[in-house]
Amino acid sequence: MDPIARLDRLPLGRPHLRLLFLLGLGWALDAMDVGLIGFTLPALTREFGLSPVQAGLLGSVGLLGMLLGAALGGRLADRLGRKAVIGYSLFLAGLGSLLTALAPSLAWVFLFRFLTGLGLGAELPVAASLMAEWSPLRLRGRMVVLLEAFWAVGWLLAALLGYLLVPEYGWRLAFLAGALPALYAAYLRLSLPESPRWLMARGRVEEAEALVRAWEGAFAGPLPEPKAAEVPRPLPYGALFRPPYGRRTLFIALAWLTLNAGYYGAFIWLPSLLVAQGYTLVRSLEYVLLITLAQLPGYLLAAFLVERVGRRPVLVGFLGLSALFAYLLGQAGSPGEILLFGSLLSFFNLGAWGAIYAYTPELFPTALRGSGGGVAGLSYTSLIPRDS
Numbered sequence: 001m002d003p004i005a006r007l008d009r010l011p012l013g014r015p016h017l018r019l020l021f022l023l024g025l026g027w028a029l030d031a032m033d034v035g036l037i038g039f040t041l042p043a044l045t046r047e048f049g050l051s052p053v054q055a056g057l058l059g060s061v062g063l064l065g066m067l068l069g070a071a072l073g074g075r076l077a078d079r080l081g082r083k084a085v086i087g088y089s090l091f092l093a094g095l096g097s098l099l100t101a102l103a104p105s106l107a108w109v110f111l112f113r114f115l116t117g118l119g120l121g122a123e124l125p126v127a128a129s130l131m132a133e134w135s136p137l138r139l140r141g142r143m144v145v146l147l148e149a150f151w152a153v154g155w156l157l158a159a160l161l162g163y164l165l166v167p168e169y170g171w172r173l174a175f176l177a178g179a180l181p182a183l184y185a186a187y188l189r190l191s192l193p194e195s196p197r198w199l200m201a202r203g204r205v206e207e208a209e210a211l212v213r214a215w216e217g218a219f220a221g222p223l224p225e226p227k228a229a230e231v232p233r234p235l236p237y238g239a240l241f242r243p244p245y246g247r248r249t250l251f252i253a254l255a256w257l258t259l260n261a262g263y264y265g266a267f268i269w270l271p272s273l274l275v276a277q278g279y280t281l282v283r284s285l286e287y288v289l290l291i292t293l294a295q296l297p298g299y300l301l302a303a304f305l306v307e308r309v310g311r312r313p314v315l316v317g318f319l320g321l322s323a324l325f326a327y328l329l330g331q332a333g334s335p336g337e338i339l340l341f342g343s344l345l346s347f348f349n350l351g352a353w354g355a356i357y358a359y360t361p362e363l364f365p366t367a368l369r370g371s372g373g374g375v376a377g378l379s380y381t382s383l384i385p386r387d388s
Contacts, residue, residue: 002200003196003200003205003208003209003211003212004196004197004200004208006212006216007134007196007197007212007215008136008137009223009224009225010136010215010216010219010223011136011219011223011224012136012139013218013219014218015134015215015218016134016135016136016143019130019131019134019192019193020131020143020146020147022188022191022192023086023127023130023131023147023150023192024146024147024149024150024153025150025184025188026086026090026123026127026181026184026185026188027124027127027147027148027150027151027154028150028151028153028154028157029090029093029094029154029178029180029181029184030090030093030120030123030124030151030154030181031150031151031152031153031154031155031157031158032154032155032157032158032161032177032178032180033093033094033096033097033116033120033154033158033178033181034062034117034120034154034155034158035154035155035157035158035159035162035267035268036097036158036161036162036174036175036178037058037059037062037113037268038059038158038162038267038268038269038270038271038272038288039158039159039161039162039163039166039174039271039285039288040162040166040171040174040175041055041058041059041268041269041271041272042166042271042272042275042281042284043166043167043170043171043281044058044109044171045272047170047171048106050106055272057110058106058109058110058113059268059269059272061110061113061114061117062113062114062116062117062120063117063264064114064117065113065114065115065116065117065118065119065120065121066117066118066120066121067117067121068118068121069089069117069118069119069120069121069122069123070121070122070124070125070373070375071121071375072118072122073085073089073121073122073123073125073126073370074122074125074126074370074371074372074373074375075237075370075371076122076370077126077129077370077371078198078237078367078368078369078370078371081194081195081198082126082127082129082130082133082192082194082195082198082370083130083189083192083193083194083195084189085122085123085126085370086123086126086127086130086188086189086192087185087188087189087192088122088185088189089118089119089120089122089123089126090119090123090181090182090184090185090188090189091119091181091182091185091189092115092116092118092119092122093116093118093119093120093123093181093182094119094178094179094180094181094182094183094184094185095115095119095179095182096112096113096114096115096116096117096118096119097112097116097175097176097178097179097181097182098175098176098178098179098182099112099115100112100113100116100175100178101172101173101174101175101176101178101179102172119181125360125370125373126370126373127147128144128147128148128357128360128361128373129195129361129369129370129373130192130195131143131144131147132144132358132361132362132369133195133196133197133198133361133366133369134193134195134196138307139307140358140362141306141307141311141358141359141362142303142304142306142307142358144354144357144358144361145299145302145303145306145354145355145357145358146299146303147357148299148353148354148357148358149296149299149300149303149354151295151299151350151353152292152295152296152298152299152350153296155267155292155295156289156292156293156295156296158178159285159288159289159292160289161174161177161178162174162271162285162288162289163282163285163286163289165177166281166285167281167282167285193211194207194211195366196208196211196212197366198366199211200366201366201367235365235367235368237368237371239368240364240368240371240372240375245363245364245368245372248363248364248372249363249372249375252356252359252360252363252372253375255315255319255356256356256360258319259319259322259349259352259353259356262319262322262323262326262345262349263349263350263353265326266326266329266342266345266349267288267292267346270284270287270288270291270342271284271285271288274287274288274338287335287338287339287342288342290339290343291338291339291342291343291345291346292346293343293346294342294343294344294346294347294350295346295347295350296350297347298318298346298347298348298349298350298351298354299350299351299353299354301347301351302314302318302350302351302352302354302355303354305355306354306355306358311355311358311359311362312359314351314352314355315352315355315356315359318348318349318351318352318355319352321344321348322345322348322349322352325341325344325345325348326345326349328341328344329341329342329345360372360373361373
């Protein structure tokens with residue numbers, strides 16, 4: 001049997017969990033880099049005397065970088081491979097965070113946040129594709145949601161850095177800690193396996209065979225009989241916008257747009273908005289830290305439901321509840337209401353993220369999976385600019 005059929009019959013085992021950890025650690029570090037701007041923006045605003053418009057642009061310039069990175073990274077992943085794009089984009093994100101910590105002026109902060117976003121946008125959809133392409137068919141959705149759950153870990157790290165470092169030591173030390181992905185990328189680049197599905201689509205059958213044989217060797221005892229699988233074939237980029245994929249591309253891009261607006265609109269700006277409402281910087285960061293804790297159980301519930309209920313029902317249901325609690329958070333008038341509605345928004349919004357990351361790679365064939373995820377990621381510009 002061909003390598004793809006043999007890969008699909010493998011049970012969940014140590015190689016899958018190792019890949020989940022490797023990708024997940026990079027994912028968490030990415031989330032930390034993205035989240036740091038929200039937790040440092042009040043301090044940056046105070047140091048540079050930023051107007052609301054300038055603060056909005058600074059908070060959004062990283063999202064602009066993610067826009068370009070998602071488009072380029074997805075396309076490069078389909079041409080050059082998943083492994084290379086993940087390694088180099090992680091390095092770029094970490095380097096951007098390091099340079100932000102050393103920035104001599106506000107203009108350089110803008111530039112380096114853009115570079116950070118460029119790396120982040122390129123890495124995220126490609127990592128989800130690689131996880132999906134190695135996972136057992138019956139558990140593919142759950143594995144991708146568990147990968148996305150590492151985002152909550154990274155955002156929690158950003159909240160902790162903001163809470164523990166920014167009030168006492170300033171924003172530069174927080175960004176210095178965010179440079180860790182640059183150090184991790186060197187190891188990740190050497191340790192990740194390439195996707196056998198991508199190798200088969202590129203005609204590199206021997207390399208795919210060697211990778212699958214190595215994974216088969218990690219399982220003791222007889223393996224299930226493989227079922228015939230279709231060999232991936234090359235497709236042009238334009239196929240994303242023609243039947244049968246055109247409607248899928250439009251739908252998933254709109255879903256990502258909605259989810260991005262809800263997530264980044266709340267969690268990047270919440271610390272600054274609380275400070276603007278009269279809360280102290282320490283108390284604002286404390287509230288957001290508590291709200292962030294609700295993200296992880298949201299992911300875990302979504303990971304359970306995507307295989308039991310399905311991707312679309314979980315995505316639609318969690319999106320609807322996110323919209324409800326986003327509205328209620330906007331009407332909150334007391335600390336208790338902020339914590340309650342903020343936590344519920346955090347829970348359901350991040351569960352929706354898990355569902356959409358599981359759903360997106362399955363909409364496109366191997367040859368277009370990275371590009372399709374990149375097109376969906378173009379919605380990162382949903383918050384540019386913001387003036388309040």
